[in-house]
Amino acid sequence: MIFTLIEPLQYEFFIKAMLCALLVGMLCGVIGxxxxxxxxxxxxxxLSHAIFGGAVVSSLMSINFFIGASVWGFVSAVLINLAxxxxxxxxxxxIGIITTASFALGIAIISKFKTFTRGFDxxxxxxxxxxxxADLIAVIFVTLFAFIVVLVFYKQLLFATFxxxxxxxxxxxxxxxxxxxxxxxxxxxxxxxxVLGVTLIAAAVVIPAVVSRLLTNNFLHMLIFSTIIxxxxxxxxxxxxxxxxxxxxASVVLFSSVLFIIALLYSSYKxxxxxxxxxxxxxxHL
Amino acid sequence: MLxxxxxxxxxxxxxxxxxxxxxxxxxxxxxxNLVIQKGEFIGMLGPSGSxxxxxxxxxxxxxxxxxxxxxxxxxxxxxxxxxxxxxxQLETIDWNFPITVxxxxxxGIIRTSKYFxxxxxxxxxxxxxxxxxxxxxxxxxxxxRELSGGQQQRTFLGRALVSNPDVLILDExxxxxxxxxxxxxxxxxNSLNHQGVTILMTTHEINSVxxxxxxxxxLKNSIIADGSPNEIFTEENFYATYGAAVKTIDxxxxxFVIEML
Numbered sequence: 001m002i003f004t005l006i007e008p009l010q011y012e013f014f015i016k017a018m019l020c021a022l023l024v025g026m027l028c029g030v031i032g033x034x035x036x037x038x039x040x041x042x043x044x045x046x047l048s049h050a051i052f053g054g055a056v057v058s059s060l061m062s063i064n065f066f067i068g069a070s071v072w073g074f075v076s077a078v079l080i081n082l083a084x085x086x087x088x089x090x091x092x093x094x095i096g097i098i099t100t101a102s103f104a105l106g107i108a109i110i111s112k113f114k115t116f117t118r119g120f121d122x123x124x125x126x127x128x129x130x131x132x133x134a135d136l137i138a139v140i141f142v143t144l145f146a147f148i149v150v151l152v153f154y155k156q157l158l159f160a161t162f163x164x165x166x167x168x169x170x171x172x173x174x175x176x177x178x179x180x181x182x183x184x185x186x187x188x189x190x191x192x193x194x195v196l197g198v199t200l201i202a203a204a205v206v207i208p209a210v211v212s213r214l215l216t217n218n219f220l221h222m223l224i225f226s227t228i229i230x231x232x233x234x235x236x237x238x239x240x241x242x243x244x245x246x247x248x249x250a251s252v253v254l255f256s257s258v259l260f261i262i263a264l265l266y267s268s269y270k271x272x273x274x275x276x277x278x279x280x281x282x283x284x285h286l
Numbered sequence: 287m288l289x290x291x292x293x294x295x296x297x298x299x300x301x302x303x304x305x306x307x308x309x310x311x312x313x314x315x316x317x318x319n320l321v322i323q324k325g326e327f328i329g330m331l332g333p334s335g336s337x338x339x340x341x342x343x344x345x346x347x348x349x350x351x352x353x354x355x356x357x358x359x360x361x362x363x364x365x366x367x368x369x370x371x372x373x374x375q376l377e378t379i380d381w382n383f384p385i386t387v388x389x390x391x392x393x394g395i396i397r398t399s400k401y402f403x404x405x406x407x408x409x410x411x412x413x414x415x416x417x418x419x420x421x422x423x424x425x426x427x428x429x430x431r432e433l434s435g436g437q438q439q440r441t442f443l444g445r446a447l448v449s450n451p452d453v454l455i456l457d458e459x460x461x462x463x464x465x466x467x468x469x470x471x472x473x474x475x476n477s478l479n480h481q482g483v484t485i486l487m488t489t490h491e492i493n494s495v496x497x498x499x500x501x502x503x504x505l506k507n508s509i510i511a512d513g514s515p516n517e518i519f520t521e522e523n524f525y526a527t528y529g530a531a532v533k534t535i536d537x538x539x540x541x542f543v544i545e546m547l
Binding site (some may be wrong): 029037110151152153154155156158159162163165166168169170172213216217218219220221 | 346348370374378379380383384385386390392393394396397399400401402403409427429434532
């Protein structure tokens, strides 16, 4: 029994994959809190598509994938933020336009240059089992960077997320905070693509944050829970994919979805109990 | 209850010198000349779109000034030289945001405590002191959605006051609350003003709020009238401000307005 449980841990590539998925899960968990609370849940999906376009262009121009995709992702994130600030355009419209245009550019280039030798299947669906040491180092670096950003700029990020317009009156440099956040978000999406692929990143960014929101009304607790839940989803999702013999990215997202259902049921049950207690309290007071 | 100004009003805090300005090419404020002295308690009346919130935001440095000058503390406008506590309209708040009363009040000290999640002992004491002063000590770990209207308003007041601002700016602080809560809020503001806090607020409530203030400004893109309610609450001024006929009556030392529908 024990041997069965530790069987995948015999393979170095699998341990690397689990470590990568753990870190990416934690990274998406922490960034996802800000995405969900800003009402930009679609941005994970959209930005990953935008970065796909950047990845294709980078490949064409023989530019390092991480650098090219990160720059493209950062520019897309900044454009989305700017467009969102114009109240006439909703966040969903801004994300939809900018990111699908960028994705379309990538598809157009691939279809034009049919002699492309590089396969983009890994970018679309993830290839965590094919993670190289360089990929892992990139994930570690971006995770550390994101945690440092969230730690150092905790108060300013919180204020800008909660009350953007008022934050500037209290001296928060909201534009710089947006720039730093956009950089962190773009880097998160780029490294997460290796694990989950363009098609599944949105779920990894949104689900841990939503699950943690169902469990707490305290922002700091939400941040901590989301990080832990994201990490566990990554770790156990990859682990289970070995036994279920399914795509690793899909396994991560399905595991997260099950946690979401459990949290939703728990939250509804807790709400019902609270209402019942309040009704009984009021009855006794009458 | 009539709030009387008991402060020494000799120091000019904010001065508007022929100021015209607005948002993105719109002229919302037209040739405003206004002096706000330290320790004043001023209410602004006017219909929607008259520039009340715009005038508040011009003090905060958030409006394009097309002509004229806003002078703060004797120099050109630089909001870093004036510590301003701002309480927005509560209708603009996301009440589902997972934030507690304590976390919200702690936001108010961000000017001096910019980085990292934690605050020092002095700042903790300031947060405790303001929460006690506003009667929020039992509510510190409650999420803001769980609070009553008056408690919510006091929490945002706490955020604005925790850093001991020079000026407290409030946008319709009694909007959407019941009579008792309104009295509570106005009593707190009156008490703060007596302790020397300069207060500038907007309101739509002529009789229950504005008529009780020491100084009221009637605004319709320009200043229509500026003075004590007894001086400026006239049928002519209200017609010029709101474009509606009203009748004014005297009662118990205060002037009140009756809308003629």
